Amino acid sequence: MKTICTSIIGFGAIGQGVAEVLLSKKEYLESLDLDVRVIAVVDSRGATIDPAGVDLAACLTRKRETGTVALEKISGLEVIKTLDHELVIETTPTNIETGGAGLLNMMAAFETGKDVVTSNKGPLTLKYRELQKAAKASGSKFRFEATVGGSMPVINLVNEVLAGNEVRSIKGILNGTCNYILSRMLEEKASYTDILAESMELGIAETDPSYDVEGIDTACKLVILANALFGLEATYKDVEVTGITKITPDALEMARENGYVIKLIGEVSRERLLVAPRLVPINHPLAVGGTLNVASVETELAGEITVTGKGAGPIETASAVLSDLISIYREC
Numbered sequence: 001m002k003t004i005c006t007s008i009i010g011f012g013a014i015g016q017g018v019a020e021v022l023l024s025k026k027e028y029l030e031s032l033d034l035d036v037r038v039i040a041v042v043d044s045r046g047a048t049i050d051p052a053g054v055d056l057a058a059c060l061t062r063k064r065e066t067g068t069v070a071l072e073k074i075s076g077l078e079v080i081k082t083l084d085h086e087l088v089i090e091t092t093p094t095n096i097e098t099g100g101a102g103l104l105n106m107m108a109a110f111e112t113g114k115d116v117v118t119s120n121k122g123p124l125t126l127k128y129r130e131l132q133k134a135a136k137a138s139g140s141k142f143r144f145e146a147t148v149g150g151s152m153p154v155i156n157l158v159n160e161v162l163a164g165n166e167v168r169s170i171k172g173i174l175n176g177t178c179n180y181i182l183s184r185m186l187e188e189k190a191s192y193t194d195i196l197a198e199s200m201e202l203g204i205a206e207t208d209p210s211y212d213v214e215g216i217d218t219a220c221k222l223v224i225l226a227n228a229l230f231g232l233e234a235t236y237k238d239v240e241v242t243g244i245t246k247i248t249p250d251a252l253e254m255a256r257e258n259g260y261v262i263k264l265i266g267e268v269s270r271e272r273l274l275v276a277p278r279l280v281p282i283n284h285p286l287a288v289g290g291t292l293n294v295a296s297v298e299t300e301l302a303g304e305i306t307v308t309g310k311g312a313g314p315i316e317t318a319s320a321v322l323s324d325l326i327s328i329y330r331e332c
Contacts, residue, residue: 003035004329005051005085009076009105010092011043011059011069014119014146014321017314018089019056021322034329040079046070047079076101080108087328089321090118096220096236099123103131110134110142117324119146119317125220125236128227143324144228148221149174151316152293152309156323158229165299167229169269172286172295174221176311177205177212178244178264182277183289186252186261192245204291214243215275218266222273230270239273247277255279261287 008015022029022036029036037053045068048054063069080088088109092102103123109116111134118124123131124147135142145155158167173179177199184195196213199205211217219239226234244264255262260279263286267274280287285306288294293311298304310316 001030001033001035002329003037004087004325005037005039006087006089006325007040007042007076007079007083007085008038008089008091009042009079010090010102010120011041011063012091012093013314014317015041015043015089015091016060016063017316017318018091018321019060021315021318023056025322029326032326032330034326036325039085040083041069042074042076042079043069046073047076048072049074049079049083051083076105077108080105080114081112085114087115087117087325089325090116090120091321092120094120094122094220096122096125096216099126103127106131107134110138110140113138113140115141115143115328117143117146117321117328119144119321121147121217121220121224124224124227128224129233141328143328144224145324146317146320147224149293149295149307149309149320150176150311150313151319152295152307152311153320153323154225154295154297154307155228156327157305157307158297160327162297162299162302162305165301168298168300169267170225170229170295170297171265171267173263173288173293174218174266174295174311175212175215175264176291176293177209178215178218179288179293180204180291181213182244182247182252182262182264185247185249186256189249189253191249192247213245215241215264216243218264218275219273222266222268222275225268226273230268232270234273239275242276244277256282263287 040049041059048071059069102120219241223234226232263280265278294308296306
């Protein structure tokens with residue numbers, strides 16, 4: 001049995017989802033000869049630490065009852081630098097302006113020879129090449145499937161399942177909030193403002209939804225795909241971005257009358273990175289509804305491969321984190 005000592009840095013919705021998945025999949029991991037031992041759980045107010053393995057169920061209960069997991073005042077950066085463990089699961093909030101704590105945490109992990117699995121888009125959007133160089137220099141593994149499509153596999157699909165295929169382009173719906181709003185506007189013949197308010201009440205949209213509805217989230221995901229799968233050195237500034245805020249019920253209805261739906265589509269190839277509302281035939285694989293994500297990968301040998309899945313949600317995103325963890329250590 002291989003013991004993997006790990007920290008969970010960031011214990012919001014995604015970090016808690018990771019803890020729940022590790023608890024529910026303990027026997028499955030053991031069947032793969034993997035003993036995943038979480039030695040530290042960190043949130044913005046401190047940490048719970050136990051080199052023998054923290055009680056994840058107790059951490060979840062304490063977080064929900066008190067708002068923090070902290071039993072001692074120590075930062076994620078200190079945990080990474082001072083505690084002996086192999087893997088950092090980095091799930092702090094995304095910051096696309098500076099990279100935030102996530103960027104510091106990842107660089108510290110690589111500097112101390114640790115592997116990293118993350119759901120945090122910000123650092124990869126800003127400093128993808130630097131992070132990859134740091135990981136390579138230290139011999140660390142670096143996986144980030146959860147940054148792009150939640151439970152929908154795109155990066156690992158291309159790198160592993162479609163290995164040997166030249167990827168010509170990837171097109172898809174990479175933001176569930178926008179897809180929900182457009183789907184509901186069409187169903188209810190309601191205004192953008194009304195459906196945005198509904199999605200905020202349901203918790204589908206954030207209190208400040210601009211990151212999603214203005215196309216910024218989708219653009220960040222395209223940057224990660226461009227760099228990870230096409231070998232580019234793209235940044236957010238390289239993406240043409242138009243959001244969904246000006247789409248009207250009349251435009252959606254007119255599209256439907258002509259056999260189309262309007263979707264916020266992200267497209268990445270070696271020639272361009274584009275986020276914009278586009279007409280999609282009603283029966284096309286990209287015409288998914290609700291909060292679903294979808295990606296269509298155009299390849300040289302295999303043709304067009306389309307995958308659909310939930311692009312958000314704590315457990316769904318945690319499933320991608322689990323997959324990355326297994327990929328790293330099942331190879332060892």
